[in-house]
Amino acid sequence: MVLSKDRLRRYLNVKREYSEDKYINVNPIQRGGVLSKEARLALLEWGDGYSICDFCPPQTPRLDKITRPPIRDFYQDLAEFLGMDEARVVTRCREA
Structure with a gap:
C-alpha cells in the first residue's frame, strides 16, 4: 500500500505549540548521534515520550480521538497502509 504524497503531507509539519527553542527534552534511546536533520528536529519536538499527552481531550483521554495534530x-492511514480494518496503538508500555 502506498499513501499519496497529499495524505502524507498532513504529518509533515506537526509541531508542539508549547515547545521553546531553549529547552531540550532528552531521550534515553539514542543512535549514537546518527540522525538526519529532519529526524533531529522531530526528536527535539517529540522525543520526551509524553509530548502527545499535551493534546489528549480531557473528557476522553484516548489517542484515537485527537484531531489536532491529526493522530486520528x-x-x-496506518490501518490502510498495513492492509487492516483498524490499527490500535497503545498509549503506555503497561497497556501493551
Missing part, C-alpha cells in the same frame, strides 16, 4: 487520521 494517522490511525486510519
Whole structure:
C-alpha cells in the first residue's frame, strides 16, 4: 500500500505549540548521534515520550480521538497502509 504524497503531507509539519527553542527534552534511546536533520528536529519536538499527552481531550483521554495534530487520521492511514480494518496503538508500555 502506498499513501499519496497529499495524505502524507498532513504529518509533515506537526509541531508542539508549547515547545521553546531553549529547552531540550532528552531521550534515553539514542543512535549514537546518527540522525538526519529532519529526524533531529522531530526528536527535539517529540522525543520526551509524553509530548502527545499535551493534546489528549480531557473528557476522553484516548489517542484515537485527537484531531489536532491529526493522530486520528494517522490511525486510519496506518490501518490502510498495513492492509487492516483498524490499527490500535497503545498509549503506555503497561497497556501493551
